[in-house]
Amino acid sequence: MLLGIAGLFVALFTGLMLQLKLQRTAQQRRLEDELRLPDTLRVVTLSGATTFFTYKDEPMGYQYELVRLFAQEQGLPMELFVAHHMDEAVSLVRSGKADLCITPHAVTRSSKDELRFAGPEELSGLVLVQRRRAAGTDSTHYIRNVSELLGRPVTVLRGTRAADRIRHLEAQLGGPIKLALIDSDTTNSEDLIDQVATHKIDYTIIDQELARLAKTYYPNIDVSLEVGFKQRLRWFTSPERRGLAEALDRWAAQLPRLEQASEIYRRYFELNKSELPEEEPHQLPKTLTDNKRYRWRGELAHIHEGGISPFDHIFQSEAKRIGWPWQLLASIAYQESNFKPSIVGWSGARGLMGIMPRTGRIYGASPEQLLDPQVSVRVAVDCLLATERIFKSIPAGDDRLRITLAAYNAGPAHLEDVLRLSAKYRKGGHDWDEDIEPLLHLKSEAKYYNDPVCRAGYLRGKGVARYVDQVMSRYQLYKSKGTKIPEEGKRHGLD
Structure with a gap:
């Protein structure tokens, strides 16, 4: 009898110990899961001027570049999801489909109950x-x-x-x-x-x-x-992502001392990106050789004997491949670089024609080679030819030319978005003044860049429209100096 009771007690005790061990093991695994960084960092964001956007087909944005820096330092591959609104981003994080949201969220008492705020903190009013x-x-x-x-x-x-x-x-x-x-x-x-x-x-x-x-x-x-x-704004993850949150907090504490982070901030919030004229255009000389320097929209330009720039022979040679007047290539070059072949812009665009490194690689040029004027103009014409083919359904003429220039500046994906918006809201019109330019302006509004027909997200469309206007205005100025426009250019609407 006593032996039976003792055996039962031993069995119960053993079972209890086993159950406690299993519970501790499960708790340990949960803790390890919470502390473990994900194999791939799945990031969600809203598209916007300071969060994430594409420019010349390059992913950009202050918050995006910061989280990419974090992922690189942690050795984590990164996947990016673009949500249409904050509720969707919160849902993706809470459900575990995304690990982190980098669109800064207000830190409030109610939001702290369901989200774990982590990473860089902003005070914005x-x-x-x-x-x-x-x-x-x-x-x-x-x-x-x-x-x-x-x-x-x-x-x-x-x-x-x-x-x-x-x-x-x-x-x-x-x-x-x-x-x-x-x-x-x-x-x-x-x-x-x-x-x-x-x-x-x-x-x-x-x-x-x-x-x-x-x-x-x-x-x-x-x-x-x-x-x-001022309001406290931070990235957020789910409360279960404790290890990720702690890693983000440790990294954020070092940000003020990280040279790469300071450079990212400088590019977005300090480097001049002005598109506006500082003053009205001055009276230009009657011929391009009357003076060596003049101002156009406040910009100091250099005139060289018999032409516009030291690179005219390159423009003239490459223009034959696309059938454009060489003066139009010269105008693009001035808009992109002020005829400075070694310039690197805030966005990373390089050289005489403002080519992004990724675009250069597509057309066989390294970032260093893009600083060679001959290579830069060659790649630019390759890119313009490819862009024209994308929009070949639009009749040749001024509208297609301006759309091509806009796509060269912003990236073709944004102009394809604009054409889809035109099909939805304007019966498919592609008139630059009536359809395309107004819709470009709307691409900076969430209502439109989050429209289901749009795939490329936010665009500072006002700047793109201004780019096209300035390139074409300067081209007309160059043309007015008496240079003959070839027949190929006339077929493109460049009379």
Whole structure:
């Protein structure tokens, strides 16, 4: 009897110990899983000016380049998913289909209950966008503190944080601000910044990070006055991704000392990307050899005896392959590099014709070879020929030429998006002025770049349209100097 009870006790004790061991093993495995970095880092983001976009078919974006730096340092391959809205990104992370979201999310009490915030932290508020103080050139009052906004005209998007902030300021300051509300269906924050820079409106209020980026495109704006409380913004993962979160936090603590991270910040938020003329064009000499230097849209250009640049012979030779006037290639070169063959742009575009390294490799040129003018123009013409073939369904003429130039600047995928938007919203029209240019502008609005027909995401389309306009205007200037346009060029609408 006693032996039977003892045996039962031993069996129960053994079973209990086994169960506890299994539980500890399971807990240990869960802990190891939580602490283990993923084999492949699956990243989700929203497309946008500071998060992720493609430019000349290269993936870019401040947040994207930061997470790519993290993945490289950890030795992790990376997969990228682009979500249409933040709820979708949160769902992908919570479900385990993505490991990390790099579109900064506000750190709030409620969001901390379901997400694990990690990595770089930003403090971003709202700032006033106004033109810089410039003696004698602008009569608009320069705002030094928020109390001076009383009675001033401020234009913002309806239903935004900026609109709410102005109403709060009116209550705090005890007076009215001349608030102009614009529907976001027709205008976005980047449009309002452009309108301030070009003197169409006097003031707007936008998010600080976008303002810092915008200042690199518009050197004449001032974004120094903060008008709202700063918000904590961070990347996020799921609470179960403890090891990833801790690795991100350790890495983020080192960011201020990482030279590569500083260079990424400098390229996006400090290097000048201005597209606007600093002054009106000067009167040009009657012939290209009357003077050695002139200004075009504020740019100092050098005129060489008998032509436009030291590279005219290259343009003339390569233009025969595409049937374009050589002056059009010269205009592209000036737009891309100011005729500086060794230049490397903020985006990584290299050489006389602004070729991206990935494009160069496709056409058999290394990054170093792209700094050779002969190679640069050859690759540019190869690229233009390939781009023209993509849009061969559009009749030859001015519209196809401008679409080709836009695709050369932005990448063909964005122009294919624009044509699909045109098919959806404009009955498939491809008229540059009526269809393509307006839709290019809309490619910076989430409503349109997140449209199901779009595949390439966000594009700063206003800059692309301006690029085409400046290339064509300069080409007309070069043509006006009396150089004969070949018959092939006339067939492209270049009379």
